[in-house]
Amino acid sequence: MSLNLHQKCKERLVEILSDQFLNISVSNRMFIERHSAIGLVLAEDVLPKTGRSKEMIEQYIGELPLFDFVYESLSRELFECQQYDSENPNLRLVDIEGYENAREVAARMVDEFDSLPWEYTFTLLLHNDLADMVRLKVSDFCLSDDIRISAVDEDFKESYPLVSGIERRDKSLSVGGLLSLLPENKWEDGAGVIQIKAQGFVGRYGETETVRCVNEVLKSICGLGVALRLFKVDKKYRSTPAKAKFYVHKKEDARWTVLGTQELDISESDTFHDLVLYDFGGRLDDSEKKAGWVAEVLKDMKVVFASESKKRKSKLLLACQWLYESYCSRSELLSFVQTTVVIEILLGEKSSSDQIGLGVLLRNRCAYLIGSSQSERDAILKDFQDIYDVRSKIVHGGKSRMNINEKRLLSKLQWMCRRVIQEEVKLLSEDAKKLAGSG
Known part of the structure; x- marks a missing residue:
């Protein structure tokens, strides 16, 4: 389903873009001077202000959709098709071969914009610890229609090639640490990957809503895996940190063409x-036990992603995203606040909290949801009060550091969040069984 913009809207967009293309400057025949393209923003006022088209456009690209689309599309074209020219540090876009006719280029850009959304697959290589999950149990496991965990085989390599045939694009795929992982732009046989499919738009620099949404899905997957004890976070020092990255393919003529990579933030990487496989303190001490546990947890994760209860699923996955971000944070103070947000997402309710107070509501709900005995509930109630005292000092008092006891409370809070998520997953599983039984 394309945007299907009104013809008069498209005509007006072409007029504005063609006028603004006259002002765009390009450095060394390859790089657009962003400030010179600011006039493209004028075209945003022509786009639909209400309705499905507006929702789709912002969902796929962002708040300045036409500017981002045109800027990112032209940036990719110039980078991939032009030769670096040190003798011409500054040219007008319309002085470059192929862009002389501003109206023609504008019409092409508008037609391409109107054809959105495009289909993409984001592929993330699993490092050795997580690749064990694939070797143990998974050859091709779908968490949902859009998320799969699989191993690289010949069919995979044929479906998702790492060579596009565009020389500059293919060279960019081999820059930096990529050579050590994928020599000659080839997938490694047997490597484990997570793939996430998405619709929208991905540009040269990837600053679109589509990329942000895929990153959020990945964080939800990792956070859910941590909560359900598929993974644990085993912090390690690295003298030369390497960024994890997605390899992005776009569907073109029923085939997947590689576009480039999208790196994760350094702390998220x-x-x-x-992340390592959870081993219950060494009790999962052989491949058979590990494989059984991996299969069980992946089944529970699939229940979440396949849930028909959209509101509950959305809330749970958002909480998992915040939980993962709490582990990513390099600031313990920020991590503490992020972790309290997880509890608030899962157990908060505005109407009830207005009546009895948010802290009291969360404390009681948490204690009675995860406490298995009265003494454990009493301990949770006490710890929760201390936790919210610390949160208040951070948020309202500008607290600058945490002591040993407060760090203990952070660990306790993360444990509470994991336990609450586990209970929520159990409820979703029970709901899924009831639906299956009634069907």
Whole structure:
């Protein structure tokens, strides 16, 4: 389903873009001077202000959709098709071969914009610890229609090639640490990957809503895995940190063409590399036990992603995203606040909290949801009060550091969040069984 913009809207967009293309400057024939393209923002006023088209446009790209689309599309074209020219540090876009006719280029951009959304697959290599999950149990496991965990085989390599045939694009895929993982732009046989499919738009620099949403899905997957004890975070020091990255493919003529890579934030990369399979303190001490546990947890994770209760699923996955971000944070103070947000997402309710107070509501709900005995509930109630005292000092008092006891409370809070998520997953599983039984 395309945007299907009104013809008069498209005509007006072409007029504005063609006028603004005359002002765009390009450095060394390859790089757009962003400030010179600011006039493209004028075209935003022509786009629909209400309705499905507006929702789709912002969902796929962002708050300045036409500016971002045109800027990112032209940036990719210039980078991939032009030769670096040190003798011409500054040119007008319309002085470059192929862009002389501003109206023609504008019409092409508008037609491409109107054809959105496009289909993409984001593929993330699993490092050795997580690749064990694939080797143990998973050859091709779907968490949902859009998320799969699989191993690289010949069919995979044929479906998702790492060579596009565009020389500059293919060279960019081999820059930096990529050579050590994927020599000659080839997938490693048997490597484990997570793949996330998405619709929308991905540009040269990837600053679109589509990329942000995929990153959020990954954090939800990792956070849910941590909560359900598929993973644990085993912090390690790295003298030369390497960023984890997605390899992005776009569907073109029913085939997947590689576009490039999208790196994770450095703190998110570090935490992703710190994930290891949960072993229950060494009790999962052979491949058979590990495989059984991996299969069980993945089944529970699939229940969450396949849940028909959209509101509950959305709330749970958002909480898992915040939980993962709490592990990613390099500031313990920020991590503390992020972790309290997890509890508030899962157990908060505005109408009830207005009556009895948010802290009291959360404390009681948490204690009675995860406490297995009265003494454990009493301990949770006490710890929770201390936790919210610390939160208040951070948020309202500008607290600058945490002592040993407060760090203990952070660990306790993260444990509470994991336990609450586990209970929520149990409820979703029970709901799924009831639906299956009634069907």
